Amino acid sequence: MSSGKKDGWGSSLGVILAVTGSAVGLGNFLRFPGLAAKYDGGAFLIPYFLALLFLGLPIAWSEWAMGRYGGQRGFNSCPGIFRSIWKSPLAPYCGVLGLIVPVVIYMYYLWIESWCLGYAWKYLTGALNLGPEKQAYAAHFTSYVGLSADGAFFHQGMALPVVSLLLCVALNFFIIYRGLSGGIEKVCLWGMPLLVMCALLVLARVLTLGTPDPAHPERNVVGGLAQMWDIRGGLPGLIQSLANAEMWMAAAGQIFFSLSVGFGVVINYASYLKKKDDIALGSTTAVAGNEFCEVSLGGLITIPAAFIFLGAAGAVGGTFGLGFQTLPLVFDRMPAGQLFGFLWFFLLFIAAITSSLSMLQPAIAFFEEGLGLDRRGSVSLLGFITLMGTGIVVWFTKDLAALDAMDFWVGSFCIFVLATIQTFLYGWVLGPIRGREELERGGLLPIPRIFDFVIRYISPVFLLTVFVLWLHQSWAAKWQAMQTSPSVRIALFFVVAVTVLFLLLILRAVRTWEARERKTR
Amino acid sequence: MSLYGWTLLALSVGFTTGSLVWCLARVLKNHSRQDRLHAPADLDPRETDR
Numbered sequence: 001m002s003s004g005k006k007d008g009w010g011s012s013l014g015v016i017l018a019v020t021g022s023a024v025g026l027g028n029f030l031r032f033p034g035l036a037a038k039y040d041g042g043a044f045l046i047p048y049f050l051a052l053l054f055l056g057l058p059i060a061w062s063e064w065a066m067g068r069y070g071g072q073r074g075f076n077s078c079p080g081i082f083r084s085i086w087k088s089p090l091a092p093y094c095g096v097l098g099l100i101v102p103v104v105i106y107m108y109y110l111w112i113e114s115w116c117l118g119y120a121w122k123y124l125t126g127a128l129n130l131g132p133e134k135q136a137y138a139a140h141f142t143s144y145v146g147l148s149a150d151g152a153f154f155h156q157g158m159a160l161p162v163v164s165l166l167l168c169v170a171l172n173f174f175i176i177y178r179g180l181s182g183g184i185e186k187v188c189l190w191g192m193p194l195l196v197m198c199a200l201l202v203l204a205r206v207l208t209l210g211t212p213d214p215a216h217p218e219r220n221v222v223g224g225l226a227q228m229w230d231i232r233g234g235l236p237g238l239i240q241s242l243a244n245a246e247m248w249m250a251a252a253g254q255i256f257f258s259l260s261v262g263f264g265v266v267i268n269y270a271s272y273l274k275k276k277d278d279i280a281l282g283s284t285t286a287v288a289g290n291e292f293c294e295v296s297l298g299g300l301i302t303i304p305a306a307f308i309f310l311g312a313a314g315a316v317g318g319t320f321g322l323g324f325q326t327l328p329l330v331f332d333r334m335p336a337g338q339l340f341g342f343l344w345f346f347l348l349f350i351a352a353i354t355s356s357l358s359m360l361q362p363a364i365a366f367f368e369e370g371l372g373l374d375r376r377g378s379v380s381l382l383g384f385i386t387l388m389g390t391g392i393v394v395w396f397t398k399d400l401a402a403l404d405a406m407d408f409w410v411g412s413f414c415i416f417v418l419a420t421i422q423t424f425l426y427g428w429v430l431g432p433i434r435g436r437e438e439l440e441r442g443g444l445l446p447i448p449r450i451f452d453f454v455i456r457y458i459s460p461v462f463l464l465t466v467f468v469l470w471l472h473q474s475w476a477a478k479w480q481a482m483q484t485s486p487s488v489r490i491a492l493f494f495v496v497a498v499t500v501l502f503l504l505l506i507l508r509a510v511r512t513w514e515a516r517e518r519k520t521r
Numbered sequence: 522m523s524l525y526g527w528t529l530l531a532l533s534v535g536f537t538t539g540s541l542v543w544c545l546a547r548v549l550k551n552h553s554r555q556d557r558l559h560a561p562a563d564l565d566p567r568e569t570d571r
Contacts, residue, residue, distance in 0.1 A: 013552055042529040049533070222522055229533075230526030238525070278551070285544035292541040296534045444551055445544075 007076075007365075008272045010181035014189055016282050018180075019269055020289035021188040021354025023260040024195070026112065028294040029348060030323040032258065033228060033302035035250050037316050042231040043241035045295075047251035055252055055462050057287055058455045059261040059419060061447060062426035064283040065438040067270025069430065076271040077366035078264050079506045080513070082421075086429045092510050096502050097418040098264030099366055102359035103382070104410040104495055105263070107389030108403045109359065110172065113352035114165040115324065116345050118144065121160065123342035128328060134314075137325045146397040150487060153394050165394065169387070171353065176360045177379045180272060184357050191350045192289075198347035199297040205340050206305045212333070219311055224304030227315050245469065252466040257412075259290055260358075262419030268362040280443035293351075302327070309333045323348070360386075366502075370509025385498060392494050396487035405488040408478050410495060416467045423463060427456035 009015040036044045070081025078098020082091040122128040130136040144161050146153030156162060175183040211220040231238045241247065260266060270279060302322065306315040309330045317326055331341035360382060367378035389406075396402035426435055432452035439447050481488050522530075 011552065013548060016548060042526055045529055045533055049536075225530060226522035226526055229530040230522045231529065234523065234525065281544060281547055281551075285541070285548050288537065288541040288544045291537040295537040300534070444547060 007180045008274075010185055012278065012282060014181065014185035015269060015273065016285045016289070017188040017192045018184050018354075018358065019260075019266055019283075019286040020293075021192050021351075022263075022265050022269070022358030023258065023286065023290040023355075024192075024293045024351050025109075025258075025355040026116075026319060026323065026348055026352060027254070027258050028290065028351065029199075029298040029302060030319040032254055032294045032298050034317055034319065034322050035254055036228055036299065037303045039244070039247040039250060040232050040237070040241040041227065042229045043238050044247060044251055045229075046238075046242065047248045048255060051248075051252040051255040051462070052287075052291065054454060054458050055466075056255040056259045056261060057284070058451055058459045059256075059423060059463075060259055060266065060283050060287050061280070061439060061451065062435065062455055063261060063266040063422060064270040064279040065435050066422065066426055066430060067267040068273045068275075068277070068279055069434075069438050070267070071271030071273060072275055074369075076268060076369055077362060078267060079366060079509065080369060081267055081271060082425065083510070083513070085425050092506050093503060094421050096499060096506060097414050097421070098267065099363050099502050100495070100499050101262070101410055101414050101418055102264050102362050103386060104389065104406055104414075104498065106356055106359035107386055108393045108406050108411075109352065109356050110168055110386070110390055111165060111394055111403070113349060113356055114161070114168040115145065116349035116352050117168060118160050118164040119324065119328070120342055120345035120349055121164065123331070123338055123345060126338055128341065129332060129338065130328070132329070132332060134325065134329050137328045140328075141320070141324045145400070146394075147399065150396050150398045153397050165390075168353070168356075169383075169390070172356055172360065173379055173383050175353075175357055176364065177375060179375065180361070184361065187357065188354050191354050195347050195350040195354075196293070196297070198343045198350070199293070199301065202340055202344050202347070203297060203301050205334070205336070206301050206308070209305075209308050209334070212308060212335075216311065219308050221304060221308065224307035224315075225300070227307040227312060228299060228303040246473070249466050249469045249473070252462065253470060256419065256463075256466070257415070258294055259287060260355075262415040262422065263359075264362045264418060265358045267422070268365055269358070271365075276442040278442045278444040280439055280447050281445040284445055305330050305334075366505070366509070370505060370512065372512070385501075389494060389498070392491055396491060398487065401481070401485050401487040402491035405478070405481065405485075405491045406495060408474065409492060412470070412474075416463070416470070420460065420463055420467070423455065423460050427460065432456065 009018075066081060066085060070076070070084045073084040075081045075084050077095070079092035079095030082095040082098075085091070119128065128140075130140055142148060146155070146161075153161060175187055177183065178186075206224075207221055209221055211217055213219055231241075233240065256262065273279060303315050306322070306326050310326065314326060327344065328341065331337035331344070334340060363382050364375070364378045367373045367381055368375070373381065393402045393406065430438075432455075435455075436447070436452060482492060
């Protein structure tokens with residue numbers, strides 16, 4: 001139970017924008033369009049929306065309900081909230097995932113955030129006009145990130161990459177130090193509308209490009225939209241695409257990661273709500289906000305823009321390839337590309353910072369309520385831990401080994417485990433009666449009755465099926481990387497050390513909570 | 522782009538944009554109602570005298 005002055009949200013709109021800001025990130029604008037283009041365009045959208053209805057939305061509702069349930073019992077961190085729901089002595093230790101997942105993801109996400117800031121600055125100053133060849137942008141990215149060798153990132157000295165990283169560290173901790181309503185909420189209240197405005201400007205530019213290259217009349221706006229949205233091969237093509245299990249897995253994974261469910265963030269944010277605040281409409285609005293950014297903005301910008309200038313072969317790629325190599329080439333060929341390049345990377349930066357801020361708050365809440373630290377102490381301790389982690393990520397840059405390892409084991413594997421635990425806690429421990437009571441108190445939106453059945457049976461089965469398939473597909477390569485790469489082993493050793501540290505801190509926090517409860521009895 | 526593509530595009534963009542606009546309208550309506558409840562004009566002077 002927390003002692004001292006309690007932090008909280010200033011308004012219902014503020015918490016909705018903060019949760020939306022946490023969910024909207026690079027994945028909305030780069031990963032989602034990349035996946036849709038890879039899996040036969042429009043066909044991908046069918047499993048995607050089914051996963052939204054049966055996995056994303058139910059888990060989001062349950063996280064909000066559990067968060068406020070714990071918050072009403074004086075807990076804001078995952079270990080405390082889990083303990084208030086589940087009376088088992090194991091409960092708070094399961095909550096360790098709700099601390100290490102956001103903290104470890106922050107360690108590498110911060111670095112990616114600094115790339116967006118650096119690229120936005122380069123566009124603003126005109127330093128990213130590298131000509132019409134893709135290789136120039138690939139070489140620039142390699143040198144900017146230091147992909148060639150471990151430690152190469154620091155060989156640049158106090159150049160833009162290092163300065164923008166330091167600036168991002170300072171910005172994040174300055175904002176988080178100002179608290180929920182004075183820091184995170186204010187940034188999201190301004191940042192999210194600004195992000196949407198930048199995206200709408202870029203979207204308007206893309207949709208009015210026409211046919212910029214007369215030598216390639218097929219590379220036009222409608223062709224670009226078709227690349228992203230069309231169902232290739234008509235109805236038989238659609239049926240064939242839907243038979244691809246890998247596509248179902250990718251769609252469910254995208255929904256899952258995009259909504260930030262299983263991150264430990266939503267549950268923490270919701271714990272600051274008051275007893276009679278609405279959570280049903282708030283959670284649904286946050287999900288709708290994320291989906292709007294992903295489908296209506298990301299889905300209409302990235303792939304169509306890449307197709308119009310580079311054709312079908314250019315409109316594919318992973319998050320980093322598409323975002324930091326392909327799109328800069330697109331902006332080079334686009335009229336007023338420097339301005340739109342700046343807007344694009346600036347919107348990615350806003351999307352990233354509203355997400356990274358949310359990753360710090362769960363651990364801060366735990367330090368405050370579990371260890372009795374004040375805001376300054378919590379921020380300093382977390383700053384020290386995350387700086388060490390970010391240091392490891394930016395030192396072992398060769399092939400992004402440390403980043404990749406942390407992303408797989410924490411940013412994917414642990415998220416699946418945490419989401420499974422949360423689904424179990426809501427559906428089977430808190431139960432549908434108490435859960436619905438929590439969801440409906442102050443609710444401005446009726447939650448369908450079928451949700452009780454979905455969250456108890458369908459969501460866990462859906463989740464575990466995707467988890468097992470995903471693990472089956474990715475396990476071997478990651479396991480091999482761990483055995484052969486020393487940098488991967490160092491990164492994972494650090495993750496294990498942070499986990500052990502948090503487990504010890506939870507042990508101490510539990511003793512404090514028990515002593516306080518004995519005193520109040 | 523085929524008719525399937527256009528239909529899917531219209532449904533997806535329409536659904537996500539429409540649901541956000543609908544949800545936001547309800548949030549803002551409730552937000553302004555709450556503001557009115559706490560406006561100074563709504564305070565009963567007899568309550569403040571107590």
